[in-house]
Amino acid sequence: MxxxxxxxxxxxxxxxxxxxxxxxxxxxxxxxxxxxxxxxxxxxxxxxxxxxxxxxxxxxxxxxDKEGLYQHVLERVYSSLRETEQALNVSDLEPVAALRRLTEATFDSHVNNPHFIRLVMIENIHNAEYVKKSEIIPKLNKAIIEKLADVCERGKASGVLREDADPLELHWMTSSASFYNVSNMATFSTSFGNSLYTKEGQKRMRQRVVDMVLGAVVVGYQPPPVS
CATH class of the missing domain: 1.10.10.60 (Homeodomain-like)
Incomplete structure (x- = not known):
C-alpha cells in the first residue's frame, strides 16, 4: 500500500x-x-x-500564496476573453461591418467564458483590488478600446458614424449587455422563463445587442428584422 x-x-x-x-x-x-x-x-x-x-x-x-494564485487566475481569464476579441482583424472591414463584428465577438466571448463572468463579479465585491494590482489586465483592456477607436475614427472620416461616437461608450454598451446576459441568467430565467436562453433566443439577443450598438452611432441605421 x-x-x-x-x-x-x-x-x-x-x-x-x-x-x-x-x-x-x-x-x-x-x-x-x-x-x-x-x-x-x-x-x-x-x-x-x-x-x-x-x-x-x-x-x-x-x-x-492563495492570493497570488487568484491574481494569476484573474489575469488568465481576462487574457482568454480579450485575446478572442484582439485576434479579430477588422481593419480591412468598412467601419459599420467592423463594429458589428466586434460587437458580435464580445457577445460570444462572454457567453463562452462563464468563469470570466463569475470572477469579475467576485472582483467587484473586492472593489477591483486585484485588477488594480495587475500590470497585464489594463494592457489587455486598452487593446480593445484602441481597436474600437480606429473603427470610430474611420467611420467618422467616411461619414457613416456620428461625430459623437465614442469607443469607451461603445465598449461599455456592448460589455454591459453581454455581461448581464450571462451573469443574471439564473435569476432572469427563473423570474421570466427560459425563452431568451434557448439557442434561438440567444441568437435573437445577440442581434438585439448589435442593433443597440449600431443604432447609437451609425448614421441612419435601420435594424434588419430579427427572425
Whole structure:
C-alpha cells in the first residue's frame, strides 16, 4: 500500500520536472473553477491541490500564496476573453461591418467564458483590488478600446458614424449587455422563463445587442428584422 503511494508521488514529481508549464496550466484550470464557484475567501488550496496533478507545496512554489494564485487566475481569464476579441482583424472591414463584428465577438466571448463572468463579479465585491494590482489586465483592456477607436475614427472620416461616437461608450454598451446576459441568467430565467436562453433566443439577443450598438452611432441605421 505504502509502495503504491510512494510510486504515485514519484510519478507526480517526474511530471513536474518534465513539463512544469503543463503543471502550472493544470493548477490554473482547476483553480479557475474553484475560485469561480467559491470566491476568493471560500476557495480552498487543499481542495485545489487534491484535484490537480500536483501538491499544495508546488502550488505555493509557482504562485506564492492563495492570493497570488487568484491574481494569476484573474489575469488568465481576462487574457482568454480579450485575446478572442484582439485576434479579430477588422481593419480591412468598412467601419459599420467592423463594429458589428466586434460587437458580435464580445457577445460570444462572454457567453463562452462563464468563469470570466463569475470572477469579475467576485472582483467587484473586492472593489477591483486585484485588477488594480495587475500590470497585464489594463494592457489587455486598452487593446480593445484602441481597436474600437480606429473603427470610430474611420467611420467618422467616411461619414457613416456620428461625430459623437465614442469607443469607451461603445465598449461599455456592448460589455454591459453581454455581461448581464450571462451573469443574471439564473435569476432572469427563473423570474421570466427560459425563452431568451434557448439557442434561438440567444441568437435573437445577440442581434438585439448589435442593433443597440449600431443604432447609437451609425448614421441612419435601420435594424434588419430579427427572425
Amino acid at each position: 505504502g509502495g503504491s503511494c510512494d510510486e504515485a508521488s514519484q510519478n507526480r514529481k517526474t511530471s513536474w520536472k518534465k513539463n512544469p508549464e503543463a503543471v502550472k496550466e493544470n493548477i490554473l484550470t482547476i483553480a479557475t473553477e474553484e475560485f469561480a464557484a467559491q470566491g476568493l475567501s471560500g476557495a480552498n488550496i487543499n481542495e485545489i491541490a487534491k484535484r490537480t496533478a500536483t501538491s499544495k507545496r508546488m502550488i505555493y512554489y509557482y504562485f506564492g
